[in-house]
Amino acid sequence: MTQTLTQAPILDAKGVAKRFGAVTALHDASLTLHKGQIVALMGANGAGKSTFVKILTGALRPDAGQVRLQGRDFTATSPATARRAGLVPVYQEPSLIPDLDVADNLRLGNTDPVKFRHWVNELGITDLRLDATIGRLPLATLRILDLARALAAEPDVLLLDEMTAALPTDLVARVLQVVRRQANEGRSVIYISHRFTEIAAICDRATVLRDGATVGDLQIEPGIEDRIVDLMLGGQIAPAATTTIRATTGPTRVQIRNLKAGTRLTDVSFDLRQGEVLGVIALEGQGQDELFDVLAGNRRAASGSLTVNGTEQTFTHPAQAIAAGLTLVPGDRAHALLMTRSVRENIALPLIARFRNWGAIQMHSEATRVTAAIDRLQIDTRAMGEVRRLSGGNQQKVTIARWIAKGVETLLLFDPTRGIDIRTKRQIYALVRDLADQGAAVLFYTSELAEIRLACDRAVVIFNGRVVDIIDAADADEPTLMRAAYGLKASA
Amino acid sequence: MIRFLTQNSWTLGLASLLILLLITTKLIQPDFGVSGLDSLARAALPYALATLGMAVVVIAGGIDLSLAAMMAVTSVTAATLMQGTTDGGAALVVLAVLALGATLGAINGTLIVTTRVPDIVVTLAMLYVWQGTALLILNAPGGSAAPWLRALIVGGVTLPYIPPALTEWLPKGVVFLLLTLAIIWLPIRRSKLGLMFYAIGSDPLAAFRSGIAVGPTKIAAYATAGLFAALGGLAVTMSTGIGEPIPGPYLLTSVAAVVLGGVTLGGGRGGLIGPILAVFILRLVRMDLTLLNVDPNITTIIEGAIMVVVVMFGAVFATRGRS
Numbered sequence: 118m119t120q121t122l123t124q125a126p127i128l129d130a131k132g133v134a135k136r137f138g139a140v141t142a143l144h145d146a147s148l149t150l151h152k153g154q155i156v157a158l159m160g161a162n163g164a165g166k167s168t169f170v171k172i173l174t175g176a177l178r179p180d181a182g183q184v185r186l187q188g189r190d191f192t193a194t195s196p197a198t199a200r201r202a203g204l205v206p207v208y209q210e211p212s213l214i215p216d217l218d219v220a221d222n223l224r225l226g227n228t229d230p231v232k233f234r235h236w237v238n239e240l241g242i243t244d245l246r247l248d249a250t251i252g253r254l255p256l257a258t259l260r261i262l263d264l265a266r267a268l269a270a271e272p273d274v275l276l277l278d279e280m281t282a283a284l285p286t287d288l289v290a291r292v293l294q295v296v297r298r299q300a301n302e303g304r305s306v307i308y309i310s311h312r313f314t315e316i317a318a319i320c321d322r323a324t325v326l327r328d329g330a331t332v333g334d335l336q337i338e339p340g341i342e343d344r345i346v347d348l349m350l351g352g353q354i355a356p357a358a359t360t361t362i363r364a365t366t367g368p369t370r371v372q373i374r375n376l377k378a379g380t381r382l383t384d385v386s387f388d389l390r391q392g393e394v395l396g397v398i399a400l401e402g403q404g405q406d407e408l409f410d411v412l413a414g415n416r417r418a419a420s421g422s423l424t425v426n427g428t429e430q431t432f433t434h435p436a437q438a439i440a441a442g443l444t445l446v447p448g449d450r451a452h453a454l455l456m457t458r459s460v461r462e463n464i465a466l467p468l469i470a471r472f473r474n475w476g477a478i479q480m481h482s483e484a485t486r487v488t489a490a491i492d493r494l495q496i497d498t499r500a501m502g503e504v505r506r507l508s509g510g511n512q513q514k515v516t517i518a519r520w521i522a523k524g525v526e527t528l529l530l531f532d533p534t535r536g537i538d539i540r541t542k543r544q545i546y547a548l549v550r551d552l553a554d555q556g557a558a559v560l561f562y563t564s565e566l567a568e569i570r571l572a573c574d575r576a577v578v579i580f581n582g583r584v585v586d587i588i589d590a591a592d593a594d595e596p597t598l599m600r601a602a603y604g605l606k607a608s609a
Numbered sequence: 610m611i612r613f614l615t616q617n618s619w620t621l622g623l624a625s626l627l628i629l630l631l632i633t634t635k636l637i638q639p640d641f642g643v644s645g646l647d648s649l650a651r652a653a654l655p656y657a658l659a660t661l662g663m664a665v666v667v668i669a670g671g672i673d674l675s676l677a678a679m680m681a682v683t684s685v686t687a688a689t690l691m692q693g694t695t696d697g698g699a700a701l702v703v704l705a706v707l708a709l710g711a712t713l714g715a716i717n718g719t720l721i722v723t724t725r726v727p728d729i730v731v732t733l734a735m736l737y738v739w740q741g742t743a744l745l746i747l748n749a750p751g752g753s754a755a756p757w758l759r760a761l762i763v764g765g766v767t768l769p770y771i772p773p774a775l776t777e778w779l780p781k782g783v784v785f786l787l788l789t790l791a792i793i794w795l796p797i798r799r800s801k802l803g804l805m806f807y808a809i810g811s812d813p814l815a816a817f818r819s820g821i822a823v824g825p826t827k828i829a830a831y832a833t834a835g836l837f838a839a840l841g842g843l844a845v846t847m848s849t850g851i852g853e854p855i856p857g858p859y860l861l862t863s864v865a866a867v868v869l870g871g872v873t874l875g876g877g878r879g880g881l882i883g884p885i886l887a888v889f890i891l892r893l894v895r896m897d898l899t900l901l902n903v904d905p906n907i908t909t910i911i912e913g914a915i916m917v918v919v920v921m922f923g924a925v926f927a928t929r930g931r932s
Contacts (some may be wrong), residue, residue: 216878222819226820
């Protein structure tokens with residue numbers, strides 16, 4: 118430790134500022150990274166994290182401030198110059214070319230295929246074909262390939278932005294292991310994640326951003342989570358959503374029996390009752406995607422039955438599912454929103470998307486309902502004009518807000534809190550609870566085990582396309598859920 | 610092998626369609642033979658070269674509406690400069706005109722990259738600019754072309770020591786086209802530049818993040834298109850012997866052939882062989898309908914219908930293959 122303190126930092130950013138027109142994204146961001154360290158960069162949505170990352174990696178030029186890499190003044194003018202200087206990022210979105218195969222992507226980035234293959238294996242993917250087209254690979258694999266490509270470049274500084282957000286639990290463990298080992302071997306890592314468990318597991322320090330400025334640089338130690346949350350929220354912490362677990366006595370809204378679809382969903386049965394939030398837990402690719410697709414009318418089941426409010430249904434089009442009161446909020450925000458239209462239009466769209474509403478839009482009623490929904494969710498409206506300019510958390514709120522404005526019977530949420538900050542998460546939990554209290558039935562798939570106790574009444578655990586357990590939220594601590602999700606019998 | 614077939618299924622489908630059309634032509638016009646093939650190749654040559662240029666830009670995620678106008682500029686420049694020169698002088702003119710084409714294309718690309726005005730707007734504007742330029746150089750069809758240039762693309766191939774009967778059926782126009790592909794496109798496709806064209810067309814943001822210089826790559830794509838446009842302009846001058854200042858109907862045909870040839874208009878997908886086959890298909894369809902005495906107005910309607918139907922069937926096959 119003393120040794121690292123006497124050494125000059127490998128990366129040192131000071132007083133970085135950036136404005137976009139009238140919006141100040143950053144005004145005083147700083148970050149210090151020593152050799153062999155992993156620093157967590159944290160901040161609520163809109164704190165300026167994305168902008169800071171873009172500046173550090175050369176995708177944006179700062180208006181003011183200084184970035185020093187290996188003691189030399191360095192302001193990257195493009196990702197290519199940043200790479201040459203030894204800083205290699207793995208962005209939140211895959212940066213592989215979808216229409217080219219793996220080998221061509223490696224050639225494009227001058228990646229050594231042997232080293233790449235080594236890291237891909239090391240990260241737990243053994244069946245990769247180099248002639249597979251990128252666009253046809255699943256998202257989790259792409260994230261691993263992105264990381265393997267970055268590691269193959271043997272960078273001095275590795276920047277990982279929400280690297281684990283789309284990964285199943287087993288791959289997360291592999292990634293954390295590999296990253297920690299990299300640091301032990303003398304590389305430095307900037308690690309961005311919303312998951313405290315991961316940060317506690319591998320990071321040395323945490324740098325906290327709030328409202329465009331660095332507000333803290335902390336040593337990671339047990340119990341530091343509360344301090345970090347304090348700093349991120351700036352004292353104005355909403356109390357943790359205290360879920361009162363209620364008996365779920367409402368009538369059955371959706372009944373699923375022996376549902377089978379595609380190759381992965383083999384046999385799933387459960388009831389979703391009115392007034393409850395039913396969690397769904399599964400490792401990546403256990404059939405949960407197919408389950409939600411069938412419920413939302415995006416795909417037809419191969420066999421089994423789906424009964425909504427006592428009537429058996431076979432959806433052939435999402436409109437039928439919506440008509441039956443089943444509403445999907447997809448995991449990928451980009452699939453649900455009109456990115457270049459305004460927040461207002463996006464929220465109002467489900468209200469007007471019915472044939473009998475053709476003709477003049479009732480402006481007044483629309484405006485009231487939309488405003489109510491925006492208030493309800495505390496959506497940051499500085500960038501109302503275009504949804505794509507909102508931060509990820511705010512976009513996610515819009516996808517939910519539109520269904521509140523319309524009124525919803527059964528809400529299907531597919532990992533609604535992926536990659537968003539803790540304050541927004543809590544707002545979403547509270548919102549989901551309110552909807553349930555008003556009589557909605559909510560199916561809530563989450564990739565974060567801890568959310569079951571925070572947001573749900575019960576949890577259905579799916580493994581290998583089958584329901585292996587249904588657990589009350591009160592008993593759903595993470596070890597129990599984890600064991601069930603891996604298909605292991607709960608310890609007696 | 611199966612992989613090769615599935616990856617090139619579109620191109621192979623187009624090739625069989627072309628062969629089918631050639632047989633049909635022979636059936637409705639028993640006289641159709643070596644000279645018919647030759648005139649088809651010669652008529653299709655400028656279209657094919659325009660299509661190659663368009664295909665490169667579209668693969669790189671852009672579009673160039675000024676291609677036909679650039680062909681006009683290069684055609685009149687070549688014809689004007691070649692008036693009264695020696696054979697050697699004409700060769701220099703050819704090189705100069707090719708350089709001119711690449712420069713015109715690079716100007717298009719640079720304007721798009723630096724002004725950030727959408728490509729469709731910039732190249733539409735440049736269409737007018739190049740049109741006016743062509744008329745300033747030569748205000749009526751005129752000039753001349755060196756006779757050896759004409760000999761390059763007219764008639765069948767004859768090689769020393771090989772009996773003419775073996776090679777004569779192959780039109781020089783087709784050979785010229787294939788040589789062009791081999792000399793210009795093959796090296797690009799095999800190098801990193803070709804990959805970069807596909808990369809910026811497929812996902813410019815991902816390409817930028819992978820460390821690709823997106824702007825310069827885009828300019829290179831437009832310059833390549835300009836080079837093909839210059840070849841197209843030269844082909845016009847070579848086959849007619851004069852410079853043509855009014856752009857021919859090459860623009861829309863090139864877009865049509867690119868789409869029919871399996872290049873996605875969004876960029877990143879497709880090759881150059883498909884579009885060339887598509888050009889010949891479109892020309893043959895037109896020729897056959899003319900031979901059948903179909904009203905020319907109905908001919909264009911049929912051409913449009915063929916495009917929609919073929920692309921639609923292609924999409925159906927593509928989705929089948931995936932599931």
